[in-house]
Amino acid sequence: MKNTAKKLTLWALAWPIFIELFLQFLLGAADTLMVSRISDDAVAVVGFSNQLFSAVTTLFVTVASGAGILIAQKLGARKNEDARTIGIMSLTVSFGIGLALSAVLYLFPRPISAWLQLPEELLPLAETYVSIVGGGMVLVAVMSALNTAIRNTGNTKGPMYIAIGMNVVHVALNYAFIFGAWGFPKWGLLGVALSTVICRLLAVLVLLFMFLHAFERPIRVRDLKQFHRGLFGEILRIGWPLGVNMSCWVFSQLAIYAYIAMIGAAELAARTYMNTLESFCFMLGYSIALALQIQIAHLFGAGRMQEAYRTAYRALFIGLGIVIVNAAVIYLLGKPVLGLFTKDETIVAFGVSLLGLNILLQPGKMLNMAIQNALNAVGDTRFTMWISLGSLTIIATGVSYWFGIGLGWGLTGIYIAMILDEYVRGALALTRWRGRKKLREAEGGMADDKVQASGIRQESVLDV
Structure with missing residues (x-):
């Protein structure tokens, strides 16, 4: 290139x-x-x-x-x-x-x-x-x-x-x-x-x-x-956990929509409209997370481990600033914007009640997207799969039902569970990234290769 x-x-x-x-x-x-x-x-x-x-x-x-x-x-x-x-x-x-x-x-x-x-x-x-x-x-x-x-x-x-x-x-x-x-x-x-x-x-x-x-x-x-069988094996090694990860998210969202439908049609409409507003909110942050994955994967492949490690934090801080500002703007303008979608005062009221929670949701979502993508970029996809499988099943799906339906907290309870899920996955991913497991393994492999290459050169000199 x-x-x-x-x-x-x-x-x-x-x-x-x-x-x-x-x-x-x-x-x-x-x-x-x-x-x-x-x-x-x-x-x-x-x-x-x-x-x-x-x-x-x-x-x-x-x-x-x-x-x-x-x-x-x-x-x-x-x-x-x-x-x-x-x-x-x-x-x-x-x-x-x-x-x-x-x-x-x-x-x-x-x-x-x-x-x-x-x-x-x-x-x-x-x-x-x-x-x-x-x-x-x-x-x-x-x-x-x-x-x-x-x-x-x-x-x-x-x-x-x-x-x-x-x-x-x-x-x-x-x-x-x-x-x-x-x-x-x-x-x-x-x-x-x-x-x-x-x-x-x-x-x-x-x-x-x-x-x-x-x-x-x-x-x-x-x-x-x-x-090439060997290279295809590498694709599956990295790819199948990503497929499981995505499947967990898709099915957890289907479950959450089913819970909201159980609560009522107005709540379901409010969630649909809020989903549109949230898309505006995190879209640029998600773009940064995807770009980060590409950048770190190139750096990791080039053996620039320290630069790859620092790049994740730089992108995270930029993304956090963007989503927090966007969430604040939506909080201030949310009611008139929701009014463009629907004239139903009940639906607007439900949506407005979630705007403050959205300010808490978006930084957790950004943390999760950025650091999980950084881990994926260095091939640590099984770890991100396991934390997603656990948190999306227990918190996003299970606790959402408990808060929203069991305790009767409705849409607010479901949103609280969604926030909790994002921060739990983000915190676990951040702990893993700070440990530099894959980066250290790669550095060790590079060091071994250098030692092996040096030994081969010495043997060649002795042969001469």
Whole structure:
């Protein structure tokens, strides 16, 4: 890679990621707004389907995430061919997993929706939407692999530009298919599904072109048959705990939404709107955490352990400052902003009651995101998996039910449990990072390599 040092500053990596995430957020908001013009049932089906799709993506994120970290480490160690091979395997394996998921979702949309307790009157709409968008899940798998590989080479601008293009095309196609504009047929929810798949297909084609030229040696079509068992083992070693970690988070969120639904419809609406406000709050902090993971993985691969260790704290302090300011702004402006979403005074009151708790939530979330990503970057993914498995199961899922339902504290009790979960995971991750376990192991391995190389040189001199 050329000019790698220039590209790998925290800000240079973070701001394109932020723009990409922000545009993805706008894409979802525009989707919801336009689909609401069809019917409330259509909105419910899209929301339900997105939860289903989020759950199944964990199957290929395992490969893509592990591959991304290894690509950054190998490039940092100047093992460009290994990085290239890992990128190729990530793409081909993700394609295979995505193809299998697409087949299942395309063939069995109605039984799957019924099994997940979707109301019977919504099943016809779900059959249409899940079969088309779910049938294109292979595109999501390929996008994930390509995006992650490209981003971890240090090129975070490429995926950002593609996100911009996707937003423009998706909104235009949604408008055309929903309202029958510009001579297009008026297809309603079918049109929204087709619009989603078309945008993803176009994005995959552009990302694929970018991926073929992402490494020092261009990738040819015949290279896609490459498979290295040892390197794939490294991908799984790092990747499978990340998949478990993500699965724990997805299912804990599903459980929390189910608890809130048990409390009442107004509370569920308030949580949904607060989730939107919180996304604005932590999005830049999350971008910094993702950029930090890329930067530390490169430094770790290059053997710059002290710099990697300090970089985590620098990013954490920057991120904390950003999310605290954002949370304070939302606290001050929250009531009028919530009023833009709904005129229901009960829902607004529930949302306003959570604004103060959000100020406590966001620093814990930032601590958790930054330090867990730092640990993941050096390959300590099993530790982050175990703390997530424990805290998300016991606190985020169990204590949320106890506080919210058992003790009758409602939405406030659930938020308190969410705050507790973030700080527990963050504190455990910080303790692990301060111990420098993986960094010391890597330093020891480097020292052994130097001793071995020195011995080989001495033997060569004696032979002469």
